[in-house]
Amino acid sequence: MITPVQTLSDDALQFLKQTLGDELVTTNFSEREYHARDQSFHHAHMPAAVVFPENAQHVSAILKYANEHLIPITAWGAGTSIEGNPIPVAGGIVMDFLRMDKILRVYADDFQVDVQPGIKYKDMNAKLASDGLFFAPDPGANASIGGMIANNAAGTRTPGYGATRDNVFRLQVVLANGEIIHTGTRSKKTSSGYDLVHLFIGSEGTLGIVTEATLKLHPIPEHFSAAVASFETVAGATRAVSAVVGAGLKPVALEFVDVATVRELNTTNEFHLRENPTLLIEFHSATPHALEHELALAQELCNDNGCIFFEVGVGRVERDRLWKMRHSTYEVLVRNHPGISFLICDVAAPVSKYPELVAACEREINALNLPGASIVGHAADGNAHPLVPYLPDDKASHARALQALGNMVRVALSLGGTATGEHGVGLGKIPFMREEHGASLDVMRAIKRTLDPNGILNPGKMF
Amino acid sequence: MITPVQTLSDDALQFLKQTLGDELVTTNFSEREYHARDQSFHHAHMPAAVVFPENAQHVSAILKYANEHLIPITAWGAGTSIEGNPIPVAGGIVMDFLRMDKILRVYADDFQVDVQPGIKYKDMNAKLASDGLFFAPDPGANASIGGMIANNAAGTRTPGYGATRDNVFRLQVVLANGEIIHTGTRSKKTSSGYDLVHLFIGSEGTLGIVTEATLKLHPIPEHFSAAVASFETVAGATRAVSAVVGAGLKPVALEFVDVATVRELNTTNEFHLRENPTLLIEFHSATPHALEHELALAQELCNDNGCIFFEVGVGRVERDRLWKMRHSTYEVLVRNHPGISFLICDVAAPVSKYPELVAACEREINALNLPGASIVGHAADGNAHPLVPYLPDDKASHARALQALGNMVRVALSLGGTATGEHGVGLGKIPFMREEHGASLDVMRAIKRTLDPNGILNPGKMF
Numbered sequence: 044m045i046t047p048v049q050t051l052s053d054d055a056l057q058f059l060k061q062t063l064g065d066e067l068v069t070t071n072f073s074e075r076e077y078h079a080r081d082q083s084f085h086h087a088h089m090p091a092a093v094v095f096p097e098n099a100q101h102v103s104a105i106l107k108y109a110n111e112h113l114i115p116i117t118a119w120g121a122g123t124s125i126e127g128n129p130i131p132v133a134g135g136i137v138m139d140f141l142r143m144d145k146i147l148r149v150y151a152d153d154f155q156v157d158v159q160p161g162i163k164y165k166d167m168n169a170k171l172a173s174d175g176l177f178f179a180p181d182p183g184a185n186a187s188i189g190g191m192i193a194n195n196a197a198g199t200r201t202p203g204y205g206a207t208r209d210n211v212f213r214l215q216v217v218l219a220n221g222e223i224i225h226t227g228t229r230s231k232k233t234s235s236g237y238d239l240v241h242l243f244i245g246s247e248g249t250l251g252i253v254t255e256a257t258l259k260l261h262p263i264p265e266h267f268s269a270a271v272a273s274f275e276t277v278a279g280a281t282r283a284v285s286a287v288v289g290a291g292l293k294p295v296a297l298e299f300v301d302v303a304t305v306r307e308l309n310t311t312n313e314f315h316l317r318e319n320p321t322l323l324i325e326f327h328s329a330t331p332h333a334l335e336h337e338l339a340l341a342q343e344l345c346n347d348n349g350c351i352f353f354e355v356g357v358g359r360v361e362r363d364r365l366w367k368m369r370h371s372t373y374e375v376l377v378r379n380h381p382g383i384s385f386l387i388c389d390v391a392a393p394v395s396k397y398p399e400l401v402a403a404c405e406r407e408i409n410a411l412n413l414p415g416a417s418i419v420g421h422a423a424d425g426n427a428h429p430l431v432p433y434l435p436d437d438k439a440s441h442a443r444a445l446q447a448l449g450n451m452v453r454v455a456l457s458l459g460g461t462a463t464g465e466h467g468v469g470l471g472k473i474p475f476m477r478e479e480h481g482a483s484l485d486v487m488r489a490i491k492r493t494l495d496p497n498g499i500l501n502p503g504k505m506f
Numbered sequence: 507m508i509t510p511v512q513t514l515s516d517d518a519l520q521f522l523k524q525t526l527g528d529e530l531v532t533t534n535f536s537e538r539e540y541h542a543r544d545q546s547f548h549h550a551h552m553p554a555a556v557v558f559p560e561n562a563q564h565v566s567a568i569l570k571y572a573n574e575h576l577i578p579i580t581a582w583g584a585g586t587s588i589e590g591n592p593i594p595v596a597g598g599i600v601m602d603f604l605r606m607d608k609i610l611r612v613y614a615d616d617f618q619v620d621v622q623p624g625i626k627y628k629d630m631n632a633k634l635a636s637d638g639l640f641f642a643p644d645p646g647a648n649a650s651i652g653g654m655i656a657n658n659a660a661g662t663r664t665p666g667y668g669a670t671r672d673n674v675f676r677l678q679v680v681l682a683n684g685e686i687i688h689t690g691t692r693s694k695k696t697s698s699g700y701d702l703v704h705l706f707i708g709s710e711g712t713l714g715i716v717t718e719a720t721l722k723l724h725p726i727p728e729h730f731s732a733a734v735a736s737f738e739t740v741a742g743a744t745r746a747v748s749a750v751v752g753a754g755l756k757p758v759a760l761e762f763v764d765v766a767t768v769r770e771l772n773t774t775n776e777f778h779l780r781e782n783p784t785l786l787i788e789f790h791s792a793t794p795h796a797l798e799h800e801l802a803l804a805q806e807l808c809n810d811n812g813c814i815f816f817e818v819g820v821g822r823v824e825r826d827r828l829w830k831m832r833h834s835t836y837e838v839l840v841r842n843h844p845g846i847s848f849l850i851c852d853v854a855a856p857v858s859k860y861p862e863l864v865a866a867c868e869r870e871i872n873a874l875n876l877p878g879a880s881i882v883g884h885a886a887d888g889n890a891h892p893l894v895p896y897l898p899d900d901k902a903s904h905a906r907a908l909q910a911l912g913n914m915v916r917v918a919l920s921l922g923g924t925a926t927g928e929h930g931v932g933l934g935k936i937p938f939m940r941e942e943h944g945a946s947l948d949v950m951r952a953i954k955r956t957l958d959p960n961g962i963l964n965p966g967k968m969f
Contacts (some may be wrong), residue, residue, distance in 0.1 A: 150856065152752070153857055154751075154752075194697055195696075195697040195701075196697075206695055206697075208701070209672070218949070222945055223945070224944065224946040225944055225945075225946060226943065226949075228854075228923060228942070230854040230855055230887075230924045231854070231857065231889075232660055232669055232854050232884075232887045232924070233924035234657055234658040234659075234660075234669075234708050234924075234930045234931070235930075235931060235935065235942055236708075236931060236942070236950050236968065237705060237708065237950045237954075237968075238701075238704045238705055239946055239949060241701040241705070242701055245697050245700070246700055250700070262753070264754055265754065285615055288617075289615070289725060291724075291727055291728065291790075291791075328796075332795055333791075333793070333795070333796035333799050333800065336793040336795045337793070391691075391694070392692075392693055393613065393615075393616040393618070393693060393694075394615070394616055394694065395616045423694075424693075425693055425695070426693075426694075426695055455693075459691065459692035459693070461693040461698045463698045464693065464697065465695055465697050466697060467697045472698065476698070476699060479699070480698070481687065482687045482688075483689040486687060487699050487700045487702065490700060490956060491700075492956075493952050493955075505699065
């Protein structure tokens with residue numbers, strides 16, 4: 044790894060201030076501290092300086108200089124990631140995209156938008172609503188688009204609309220040497236050359252820094268329905284997932300919520316769920332009649348798999364209530380259990396293996412004998428998020444939680460799955476990369492060396 | 507480029523025969539001639555030898571030897587590509603995957619299948635039908651899966667199901683040095699490491715050779731409908747495309763057929779179409795009621811855009827008739843115009859620019875003043891296939907056709923589109939790569955040098 048840089052030289056600071064202007068460069072303690080951590084449990088590391096570029100030329104000039112002077116560069120969006128992805132473990136410069144947060148062009152007829160990487164996806168969607176359009180990947184937190192591209196973020200709507208990877212047409216990227224490239228096309232289809240767009244997506248800022256993106260949008264659907272299905276058993280709930288997808292139904296979202304999580308949610312007195320393994324289901328449709336038929340078929344398939352209660356709510360309000368509930372799980376959990384911290388695990392397996400994956404996760408987290416252990420997950424994608432409790436001031440407890448997390452990852456891999464469904468590798472999943480990728484990890488390393496020979500881009504991540 | 511190899515040394519031939527067995531290695535003239543061309547207009551080149559590997563170990567041993575002895579290697583599937591992609595322009599060894607054509611495992615619950623690259627997609631789908639599943643990308647010709655992966659093939663069903671790129675989970679790839687790697691996961695979602703799966707898809711055998719693939723399948727839909735919509739103008743037809751997609755309707759297929767093509771089809775007396783710009787539309791649905799409502803909305807939107815006739819046929823038979831008609835266009839054209847050859851052009855642009863793209867293509871092909879000039883296209887994807895007529899024995903005529911093709915590509919690029927929507931770069935689109943990709947072409951070259959430093963893999967293509 045590149046030598047860590049805890050303090051910038053006067054020359055380097057002068058260069059940055061001359062290039063960006065004084066007010067866009069800071070070594071202020073609180074700014075450095077703010078950019079030392081994300082929302083994960085990983086240790087904070089202070090950068091030497093924080094800069095706020097305003098355009099691709101700024102980014103290019105800084106990278107060219109950093110590459111020549113071997114200064115680590117870590118891009119920063121909203122700091123909402125949860126695997127330590129943007130923590131500047133080698134110090135150097137954090138590049139915060141706060142000021143590059145514009146919608147540049149809306150191509151309404153093509154359902155596309157050009158944006159800068161610093162824009163937050165919820166803010167962007169609020170603006171796009173006037174055109175009747177939205178960006179579908181939905182990580183829960185108000186992440187930046189640049190961060191979502193870096194981590195290939197996904198979430199509750201991914202069964203219907205794909206992950207970030209499936210929703211990007213074009214990128215402007217600044218390479219480690221400062222060169223600005225454009226890759227991809229606004230055409231929906233292309234077979235022209237190597238797929239660099241997908242190479243940069245999910246590379247966590249280690250191959251280049253995205254300064255502009257053309258995103259795929261979708262028309263805001265006119266007709267929503269949401270359903271809550273309660274099951275006798277976890278196995279029944281997960282079999283129902285397979286049946287619904289297998290029937291050719293296309294739920295936009297299909298979430299699994301375990302009994303422990305249901306009980307946590309019910310403590311709020313805001314939600315009144317049956318205390319059973321539960322699926323939250325959402326359909327979108329172009330016509331209300333299509334929606335009715337889809338829901339009826341989904342209910343039938345759930346009933347075939349031991350559903351004991353199926354409640355339907357049609358319309359935007361019901362839909363919004365459901366997802367407000369789902370997205371509040373972590374917050375409710377933390378509020379209900381003062382003195383407990385949680386590792387948020389992210390594993391995924393083929394959908395047919397979801398019952399096995401969830402069962403293994405239940406065993407691991409229950410063995411910790413701490414309150415708050417629970418599992419939610421994007422079931423239609425085979426993705427599970429066990430919340431792994433530990434006592435923050437007890438090293439042995441933290442070690443046990445990490446051990447449980449590792450065991451769950453190894454189960455996911457043994458089932459043909461992956462160490463991370465949507466949170467990225469960051470710091471937390473590095474130990475599992477060789478086991479997951481074998482010799483292809485060396486191909487990744489070779490590409491890293493080719494595009495960033497000095498290793499200045501987000502050092503200490505991915506490998 | 508690597509030095510061409512027109513004849514293999516006795517040592518090389520002996521190595522191949524020892525490794526594969528005598529019957530899997532040939533220098534027979536007719537075999538070499540058969541593997542000297544694809545279905546394009548590009549010049550044939552004979553390989554020095556043709557081999558028929560039976561497993562990844564065979565491929566690995568051959569590549570290791572070829573890499574050490576600087577022998578060009580070109581992978582071969584069905585020879586159905588139309589940009590010269592598998593023509594062995596530097597001679598050497600053609601590796602025909604004829605004997606690696608097995609379905610290895612069906613994961614019915616996960617809608618996935620492991621296959622070898624030599625299997626043809628129609629043959630594969632015929633076998634998968636007993637599980638109620640199919641592989642959706644549909645290039646028309648009975649291409650091999652390996653070739654479809656190499657070219658990121660797409661076709662009529664791509665609006666509904668995506669291109670090959672969107673339907674591959676996992677690859678086994680043999681690198682230029684003979685190393686066998688596995689990349690990707692059976693999990694529907696992953697954010698683990700660089701996306702090598704998408705890097706290899708569309709790389710046309712220049713970065714590695716695929717020896718196994720895990721494909722995404724879909725349940726065969728129970729309910730089909732097909733519609734034929736005739737319009738007063740091309741502009742009306744293409745505006746209707748935008749309206750249908752913009753309403754949130756999800757046609758599986760949405761094809762544009764120009765008047766010239768309609769007239770060609772009508773000469774068969776098998777089809778009786780109105781002689782107007784025409785859209786062919788297909789919907790799949792989980793319920794017949796959903797289908798009815800989708801069709802009614804589609805018709806309304808077509809009528810709003812100058813549709814003068816909208817004929818609906820529901821069911822598999824009507825659907826099959828429609829696509830038999832669409833896929834016969836090239837054959838009918840060639841039969842109707844003896845003495846004329848055709849360049850099959852492949853350009854794509856954002857859907858909002860489709861009217862401009864098609865208008866420019868019409869001007870170019872009509873200016874040639876030869877019979878058979880016509881345009882079909884995957885309209886919902888902004889993809890157009892002008893059929894560019896020329897006199898095969900007249901060099902000036904061929905040059906004019908090539909000039910027209912170049913002009914159409916430049917229009918596509920100027921509209922924010924791409925030089926190839928689905929046929930790949932091969933030989934035909936190399937001249938446009940710098941214009942389309944700018945500095946990112948150098949990144950592609952750098953990756954090529956990293957993964958294939960001796961340039962043995964499909965030399966003379968892509969760059």
